[in-house]
Amino acid sequence: MNLTIVYSTRQHDPQFVEHLQKTCSLKKVEILAYTNSGDQSLSAVYNHALNQAKNNFVVFLHDDVLFESHHWGHKVIHHLQNSECGILGVAGTASLSTSGVWWEEPLKTIGIVKHQHAGKTWTSKYSGDFANRIIPAVCVDGVFIAVNRSKLLETFNENLTGFHFYDIDFCINNNLAGVKIGVIFNVSLIHKSIGQTNQAWEYQRAQFLATHKYNLPCTLKATLIFDNKPVKLKSYPKVSIIILHKSQNFLLFNCLNSLAEKSIYPNYEIIVADTGSSKPELEEIYELANTTHMNLNVVEFEEYHFARINNAVVFNHSDVNSALILFCNNDIELINDALTRMVQIYNQNQKTCGTIGCRLHFADDTIQHAGIQLVMNQEQLEISHKGFHTYYHFTDGI
Incomplete structure (x- = not known):
């Protein structure tokens, strides 16, 4: 299986062709370079390429990118061969608002792209880094679009004249037709542009919105990502799990059931600190x-006092042989064996880590927090939840 690379350029550059050949690491890669002074829209050029390409897997990219990843061609082929996606990119979003601007909802953006301009290079992190995973999206940016031609249901819209919104329109049309779209992370590139908008961009945005005003917003639900x-483990130190509780026993029982179902950790005790449940509710808990x-x-x-009661349970009711204390709310449910994984981190970092x-x-699968951030702002300490209400602003494995 091989790859066709397509790009449009104002002036042919043999060094760029050599760079693509070298970094993609495919011996028989097909490169279709179209010299275009602006007479043809990107949609027209790309549709022509779709018809001309010898290979089923095609990559469309800008002529001002530099690949940092070697063997990126093999990675793209692997993703297209082994996923349900018909379209892949390196940056995009899980939600396109009525504005048509894909980066306008930063809570739902996806991908990582480096930019270079005026001698400076910086990284735009639209989400966390998910290594070899594909994260579902509704559209991807045109700086890099990889497609499986056999899965496409729509071509590029040649009614969009120019060099903007061809990518978003192409993705939305295919998404509405049922084609799966995703963002990949193991192809790293530098875009030698800051991507500024201009009058032409605004004009083509208006064209796009006129076509899709009834299709927006277009939003995917967040996807839970976990191992x-x-x-x-080599050792299983005892863990005392402390859960403060009052009434609403279904929350507590769901929490406990998830621990029993998801965790294989063998060495723990659970202490439910009840702070005022009714007599029938207490009887249910004691029966369990x-x-x-x-x-x-x-x-x-x-009575309820979070800090005082947790301290009382730790010092007066937990097993003196417990090496670890897990403070747990009664309204959480495990989706994997987080207990064993946290003990694994403890075992590996006992000398440097005291809290894990x-x-x-949240119930809608967006992030409540992926850690606590402490930031000094003008000599004032600000505390916030990392990734709060985002889709994918966290690091895979954490």
Whole structure:
């Protein structure tokens, strides 16, 4: 399986062709370079290339990119061969608003692209880095678009004259037709442009919106990303899991059930600190404690005070042999074996790490937090949740 690379340029540059050949690392790569002074739109050029290309896998890219990744051609072929996607890019979004501007909703953007201008290079991180994964998107930026021709249901729209919004229109039309689109992360490139908008861009945006005003906003639901492979540890230090609770037993039972179902960790105790549940609710909890295979104990408190009660449980009710304490809300549910994974991090970093947390998601699968950020702003410490309400602003594996 091989690849066709397509680009439009005002002036042919043999060095750029050599760069593409060298970095893609494919011996028989086909390169279709179209010299175009602006007489033809990119849509027209790219449609012509789709018809001319010898290969089923085609990459459309700008003529002002430099690839940092070697063997990127093999990576693109692997993604297209082994996924359901018909279109892939290196930057895009899971939600296109009524403005038609893909980067306008930063909570839902995806990808990583380096930019270079006026002697400076910087990285635009539209999301976390997900290595070899493909993250679902509704559209991708035209700086790099890889397609599987056999899965495309729409070509480029030649009614869009010029060099803007051909990419977004192409993606949205295919997305609406059922073609899957994604963003990849193991192809690294530098775009020698800052991507400024101009009058032509605004004009073609108006053209695009006139066509798609009834199709926007176009939004995908966030996709949960997590590792579910079993983790084996050399040691299993005892963990005391402390859960403060009051009423709404279904929350507590869902939490406990998820721990029993998702975790294989063998050495823990659970202490439910009840702060005022009704007598029938307490009876349910005690019944569970007496019948479950989990090492579950209940301690009653007369009033709720988060810090005071957690301290009391740690010093007065937890096992003195416990090496680790897990403070856990009663309204969380595990989606994988986060307990074993956190102990794994502890085992590997005992000398340098004293507190470990896991990524939390809201019910809509957006991020509640992927860690706590501490930032000094004009001598004032600001505390915030990293990735709050974003789709993919976190690091894979955390």
